[in-house]
Structures are given as C-alpha cells and as structure tokens.
Amino acid sequence: xxxxxxxxxxxxxxxxxxxxxxxxxxxxxxxxxxxxxxxxxxxxxxxxxxxxxxxxxxxxxxxxxxxxxxxxxxxxxxxxxxxxxxxxxxxxxxxxxxxxxxxxxxxxxxxxxxxxxxxxxxxxxxxxxxxxxxxxxxxxxxxxxxxxxxxxxxxxxxxxxxxxxxxxxxxxxxxxxxxxxxxxxxxxxxxxxxxxxxxxxxxxxxxxxxxxxxxxxxxxxxxxxxxxxxxxxxxxxxxxxxxxxxxxxxxxxxxxxxxxxxxxxxxxxxxxxxxxxxxxxxxxxxxxxxxxxxxxxxxxxxxxxxxxxxxxxxxxxxxxxxxxxxxxxxxxxxxxxxxx
Amino acid sequence: xxxxxxxxxxxxxxxxxxxxxxxxxxxxxxxxxxxxxxxxxxxxxxxxxxxxxxxxxxxxxxxxxxxxxxxxxxxxxxxxxxxxxxxxxxxxxxxxxxxxxxxxxxxxxxxxxxxxxxxxxxxxxxxxxxxxxxxxxxxxxxxxxxxxxxxxxxxxxxxxxxxxxxxxxxxxxxxxxxxxxxxxxxxxxxxxxxxxxxxxxxxxxxxxxxxxxxxxxxxxxxxxxxxxxxxxxxxxxxxxxxxxxxxxxxxxxxxxxxxxxxxxxxxxxxxxxxxxxxxxxxxxxxxxxxxxxxxxxxxxxxxxxxxxxxxxxxxxxxxxxxxxxxxxxxxxxxxxxxxx
DNA sequence: TTGAAAGCGATACCAC
DNA sequence: GTGGTATCGCTTTCAA
Numbered sequence: 283x284x285x286x287x288x289x290x291x292x293x294x295x296x297x298x299x300x301x302x303x304x305x306x307x308x309x310x311x312x313x314x315x316x317x318x319x320x321x322x323x324x325x326x327x328x329x330x331x332x333x334x335x336x337x338x339x340x341x342x343x344x345x346x347x348x349x350x351x352x353x354x355x356x357x358x359x360x361x362x363x364x365x366x367x368x369x370x371x372x373x374x375x376x377x378x379x380x381x382x383x384x385x386x387x388x389x390x391x392x393x394x395x396x397x398x399x400x401x402x403x404x405x406x407x408x409x410x411x412x413x414x415x416x417x418x419x420x421x422x423x424x425x426x427x428x429x430x431x432x433x434x435x436x437x438x439x440x441x442x443x444x445x446x447x448x449x450x451x452x453x454x455x456x457x458x459x460x461x462x463x464x465x466x467x468x469x470x471x472x473x474x475x476x477x478x479x480x481x482x483x484x485x486x487x488x489x490x491x492x493x494x495x496x497x498x499x500x501x502x503x504x505x506x507x508x509x510x511x512x513x514x515x516x517x518x519x520x521x522x523x524x525x526x527x528x529x530x531x532x533x534x535x536x537x538x539x540x541x542x543x544x545x546x547x548x549x550x551x552x553x554x555x556x557x558x559x560x561x562x563x564x565x566x567x568x569x570x571x572x573x574x575x576x577x578x579x580x581x582x583x584x585x586x587x588x589x590x591x592x593x594x595x596x597x598x599x600x601x602x603x604x605x606x607x608x609x610x611x612x613x614x615x616x617x618x619x620x621x622x
Numbered sequence: 623x624x625x626x627x628x629x630x631x632x633x634x635x636x637x638x639x640x641x642x643x644x645x646x647x648x649x650x651x652x653x654x655x656x657x658x659x660x661x662x663x664x665x666x667x668x669x670x671x672x673x674x675x676x677x678x679x680x681x682x683x684x685x686x687x688x689x690x691x692x693x694x695x696x697x698x699x700x701x702x703x704x705x706x707x708x709x710x711x712x713x714x715x716x717x718x719x720x721x722x723x724x725x726x727x728x729x730x731x732x733x734x735x736x737x738x739x740x741x742x743x744x745x746x747x748x749x750x751x752x753x754x755x756x757x758x759x760x761x762x763x764x765x766x767x768x769x770x771x772x773x774x775x776x777x778x779x780x781x782x783x784x785x786x787x788x789x790x791x792x793x794x795x796x797x798x799x800x801x802x803x804x805x806x807x808x809x810x811x812x813x814x815x816x817x818x819x820x821x822x823x824x825x826x827x828x829x830x831x832x833x834x835x836x837x838x839x840x841x842x843x844x845x846x847x848x849x850x851x852x853x854x855x856x857x858x859x860x861x862x863x864x865x866x867x868x869x870x871x872x873x874x875x876x877x878x879x880x881x882x883x884x885x886x887x888x889x890x891x892x893x894x895x896x897x898x899x900x901x902x903x904x905x906x907x908x909x910x911x912x913x914x915x916x917x918x919x920x921x922x923x924x925x926x927x928x929x930x931x932x933x934x935x936x937x938x939x940x941x942x943x944x945x946x947x948x949x950x951x952x953x954x955x956x957x958x959x960x961x962x
Numbered sequence: 963t964t965g966a967a968a969g970c971g972a973t974a975c976c977a978c
Numbered sequence: 979g980t981g982g983t984a985t986c987g988c989t990t991t992c993a994a
Binding site for chain 4: 625626627637638640641642644645647648669670672673674675676677678
C-alpha cells in the first residue's frame with residue numbers, strides 16, 4: 283500500500299507538500315496541487331489512519347457503551363448516533379456492559395486503550411458505579427470527551443441527554459386509570475435510576491387520580507423479555523387479579539403478553555397491557571402494544587451532536603442537559619374493542 | 623496518557639524490554655518482568671494501538687459490509703461474527719451497502735484506507751459488481767484477507783460461506799403444496815443470485831410435486847417490508863386468488879401479513895403465508911410465521927473463523943466453501959387450526 | 963537476557 | 979510556496 287513518500291516522489295515534491303494538499307492546509311500552488319492530486323489518483327493512495335493518529339493523537343474512533351445489545355431501543359439509538367457521526371469520518375466501537383458495573387469499567391478502560399476520541403455511555407443507572415467521576419476522570423484528563431445518556435451527579439462539566447421517564451410512566455398509568463382500571467400491576471426493571479423514575483410516574487398518576495397504591499402489585503423483572511413472562515405468571519396468581527399491567531419497558535411487556543397468550547387470557551379484554559419505549563415490535567405484535575414513545579433516534583443524534591461539539595471545541599461551556607419529552611402511543615393492547 | 627518510555631523509565635529498563643513483556647515475546651527474566659509489570663500497573667499503561675499498527679501494520683480492525691442494517695438477519699449474523707472476533711482483540715467496522723453496487727465499492731475502498739486487517743463482505747448478489755475480482759484484488763494484494771457471504775466466481779482462493787437457498791425455498795414450497803395449496807404466489811426479492819436460488823427451489827418443488835408453475839403468480843419486491851405489503855395488495859387482486867404465499871424473506875412476509883390484516887383476510891384460513899430466514903419477528907407476530915430456518919449466528923461465526931484462520935496463517939490453502947443446510951420451522955401461518 | 967537504534971507513515975514547525 | 983526534519987509510540991533486528 284502506497285505511502286506519502288511514494289506520492290511525493292511521483293509528483294516530484296516533498297512529503298510536506300503532499301501532506302498540505304491532503305489536508306487542504308497551508309499554501310500550495312494550483313500547479314503543484316494538481317500534480318500531487320494526479321499522483322494520488324494513480325497510486326490509489328489513501329492516508330494511513332494509524333500514522334495520522336500517531337501524529338495528531340486523534341483516532342476518529344468513538345466508543346459506544348450500551349447495556350443490552352439485544353434491546354431494539356439501543357439499536358435505534360445507535361443508528362441516530364452513527365448517522366450523525368459517519369459523514370464526519372468517525373467510526374463507532376460498540377461495547378455491551380450487560381448492566382454489569384465491573385464490565386462497564388472494563389469497557390471504558392478498553393476504550394481508553396484504543397485511544398477513542400470520545401465516548402458515549404448509556405446506562406440505566408450510573409449511580410451503581412459508586413464513584414462515576416473516578417471512571418470519567420481519566421478520560422477527561424486525556425482529552426477524551428464523554429457524554430452520558432441518563433443522569434448522574436458529577437463534578438465535571440459533562441453533557442447528558444435524557445428522557446422524561448417520570449412523565450412517560452405517568453402518561454401510561456394515567457391512561458390505564460382513565461380506561462377504568464383501578465388495579466394496575468407494575469412489572470418493574472432492575473433497581474436503577476430509570477426504574478425509580480418510572481415508578482415515580484406510576485405512583486404520581488395514582489395519587490393525582492385518587493387511586494390508592496398497592497405495593498403488592500409490583501413485580502420485579504430485569505428489563506429482559508423472559509422476566510416479563512415470569513412476572514406475568516406471578517401476576518396471574520394474584521387474588522384479586524389486576525385488570526391491567528404496566529411494564530417498565532416493551533420487551534418485558536411483550537414477554538408478559540406471551541404469558542397471557544399461553545394462558546389464554548385475552549388482551550385487552552381481561553387484562554390490558556402497556557409498555558415503555560415504543561420499539562418496533564409494538565406494531566408487530568397482536569394486539570398492538572400501547573407504549574410510551576421515546577424518541578430513540580433523536581436521542582442518539584443529540585448524544586452524537588453534544589459529543590462532536592465538545593470534540594471540535596465548538597462548545598466548551600458548562601455541562602448541557604437535554605431532556606426529551608414523552609408521549610403515549612395508544613394501541614389495541616389497552617383499548618377494548620367496544621371502546622374504540 | 624503514558625507511553626512505553628515512561629514505563630521503561632519507571633521500571634529502570636529499556637523500552638525494548640517493556641515491549642517484550644507486553645507482547646510476551648523473547649526472553650525476559652522473571653525479575654524484570656515483575657518490575658515492568660508493576661510499573662505498567664501503577665501508570666495504568668496500555669499500548670497505543672495506532673503506534674502498534676504502524677510498526678506491525680496490523681490494525682485489529684475488521685470491515686463488515688452488509689446490505690441492510692435494518693434487516694434482523696444481518697444483526698444476528700453480526701453477533702456471530704462479533705462474538706467470535708472480540709476476544710481476539712478485533713473490532714468491527716460496520717458499513718451498509720444498501721445493495722447498491724457503487725456504495726459497495728466505496729465501502730471496500732474505505733475499509734482499505736482504514737487498513738483493516740480483513741473484511742467480510744455480505745451481499746445478496748455479488749454478480750452485479752461486474753468484475754468482483756477487481757474489487758477484491760487490491761485487498762488481497764495488500765494482504766487484507768476477504769471472506770464472502772454468498773457466492774461468486776473468483777480466480778482467487780477465497781473463502782465463502784453460504785446457505786442452501788434452493789433447498790430452503792424447496793422445503794417451504796413443498797410444505798405449502800403438501801398442505802393442499804396448488805396456487806402459491808411468490809413474493810420475490812430484487813434480481814439477484816439469492817432470488818434466483820430461492821426461485822429455483824420454488825420451481826423444483828412444483829415440478830417434483832407435479833403442480834404446474836404459473837408465472838403470473840410471481841410478484842417482485844425488494845426484500846424490504848413495505849414491498850411485501852405492496853406485493854400482497856397485488857396478489858389480492860388476482861383472479862382466481864392464490865390460497866398461499868411464499869415470500870423470499872421474512873420482512874416481506876410480514877409486510878404481506880400486515881396487508882392481509884388490513885384487508886381482513888385471515889391467515890392461514892384464507893391465505894397461508896411462509897417466509898424465509900426465521901428472524902425473531904416470526905415468533906412475535908400472530909399468527910406465528912412459518913419460515914425457512916437459516917442459521918444466521920452460525921454463519922456469522924463461520925465467516926469470522928474463516929477470516930481469522932487466513933489472517934493468522936493457520937490456513938492458506940485453496941478457497942473453502944461452506945454451505946449451511948436448511949430446515950423449515952412450521953408455525954401457525956401455514957397450518958389451519960383444524961389441521962393442527 | 964538486555965539495550966541501542968532504525969523504521970513504520972504521517973504532521974507541523976522552521977528555514978529558505 | 980516549498981522542503982527538511984523532529985516527532986508521535988511502538989516493534990524488531992543486531993550487538994553486547
């Protein structure tokens with residue numbers, strides 16, 4: 283593979299000049315520029331990224347850490363990130379934390395060792411990392427910018443983009459209450475900030491609508507499909523049986539619906555189901571799943587935007603914090619046919 | 623970020639020695655090894671990939687090109703690839719060709735400019751690239767190994783892993799014929815090798831079962847969901863109306879099922895539907911979709927395995943060609959309740 | 963068993 | 979405008 287030296291030789295100039303035309307920096311006469319350009323074409327020359335990285339200490343790599351690759355939420359979000367970054371020449375390095383705090387630290391270290399230019403960390407709960415700042419600090423110190431999806435206290439000026447989980451859960455719960463349900467089971471996720479927030483919405487909707495809260499209706503899952511299935515099994519045992527279920531995310535809601543199907547319980551007639559995230563599966567499953575719409579793609583884009591603006595120094599002020607709003611997509615899983 | 627020099631200095635040895643302990647190559651006394659190791663730990667040192675790449679001319683990057691990121695088939699396949707490669711320190715660079723031949727060439731070039739160590743190219747039809755060898759050659763010449771998912775003639779010794787599309791389509795068609803359908807519409811994909819093969823299976827099943835083939839029953843789609851929807855609309859207009867539909871992939875089959883739902887045509891009672899690929903959506907949708915099972919994850923793994931064995935020279939013989947076999951997953955979309 | 967030094971391919975400062 | 983050259987962080991002979 284040809285190097286800058288061969289281009290220089292062929293064009294009869296120095297490597298410095300070739301470098302200038304490649305990077306469109308500094309003065310180069312039109313005539314030499316053409317000569318160099320031609321040599322580049324003939325040799326099919328493309329700069330060696332590794333060599334460039336070494337001198338510029340920029341790799342054009344972005345680390346992206348997500349909790350669960352199998353959850354379509356993160357896929358969608360990644361698309362937003364990737365679409366924004368790829369034209370700018372950045373490439374993504376994917377990693378999965380599996381919601382495990384040790385794994386998270388490992389991956390961040392690995393990003394650092396790969397000398398990523400920046401990283402985007404997504405977590406359902408940053409507080410679990412005890413001292414998140416300790417993880418972030420080495421990155422920031424080495425001029426590796428970090429943006430977070432989710433919330434965490436930090437002494438650093440760090441950008442975050444989040445989603446109004448409280449409001450989202452509120453909307454879903456309120457909707458169920460308005461549909462006449464007064465006993466709404468909750469399939470919760472793992473202990474985490476996100477679960478707390480979604481629980482708060484569930485709780486506040488009850489309070490505002492003067493419906494008493496029953497702790498016995500809360501069943502814990504782990505945000506994955508199977509746990510939704512299991513949780514629903516427990517809910518079916520309850521006496522009296524709830525007439526509605528709100529799951530803290532869609533994949534659990536779908537697991538729950540499968541359990542209902544297996545037990546021949548009709549949705550929404552016997553039990554109404556609502557989820558959270560509005561993943562593509564909501565429209566695939568029958569009945570279609572009512573869900574809180576999270577603008578995943580836009581969140582991804584915003585994360586990328588924040589990061590890029592930090593990396594190219596077009597912004598260097600205090601930590602920004604963007605919260606995307608919620609909306610509920612009402613579908614068949616919560617609306618009885620006679621109510622439609 | 624600390625460099626090898628700082629480690630060397632701290633440990634009181636030369637950089638060469640540090641390099642030896644990092645790479646576990648050459649002789650190092652246990653005593654010095656320990657000293658160096660300690661310095662590494664204290665400094666949280668990790669080798670700079672870019673610098674390593676520059677000397678070793680290996681980037682630990684693998685280029686992966688897929689036709690359509692939105693199709694779960696490729697997601698699943700990528701997982702197989704990634705799982706196999708990540709422990710070995712390789713990272714994937716994803717690119718999407720959108721089934722566009724120009725884009726494909728671009729991406730391959732970009733891989734080259736990023737000096738990937740190897741690349742995995744997936745396409746539904748390599749023949750469209752006119753001279754595929756012209757694309758592969760620069761890669762191979764620069765010691766960048768290439769493996770293909772799919773078939774193409776090549777003068778190079780190149781590894782490929784494929785799937786028995788003819789057999790798969792045969793199984794699905796045969797199943798529909800056996801279920802008593804004699805008029806089976808076909809939703810085809812874009813003109814491509816894969817479409818041809820799947821058509822051949824459809825055709826052969828008809829011949830072997832002495833059912834005449836009707837070209838009017840073939841409607842062309844583009845492998846994407848919407849085209850399946852549109853195709854089904856056309857099929858519904860046919861007179862007489864077919865009693866079964868075989869779509870060349872699942873996302874089109876699902877699009878077709880949505881059209882049927884919108885027009886209140888019951889599946890499988892009025893029209894039976896079968897797809898191809900066995901993506902996760904098949905079990906989500908109701909009725910569950912009968913589909914040809916393609917071992918996507920295993921195919922991905924095999925691709926990675928082939929590539930790795932070439933890269934580390936553990937294999938350098940003639941081009942290998944592995945074809946995975948088919949099996950049909952029969953589900954509700956093709957079996958009437960009274961037949962179950 | 964260890965160290966000195968050349969070289970990988972680019973960038974950027976300093977002369978001219 | 980253009981060229982010479984130190985430098986980035988590492989690997990790898992070659993000597994010692």
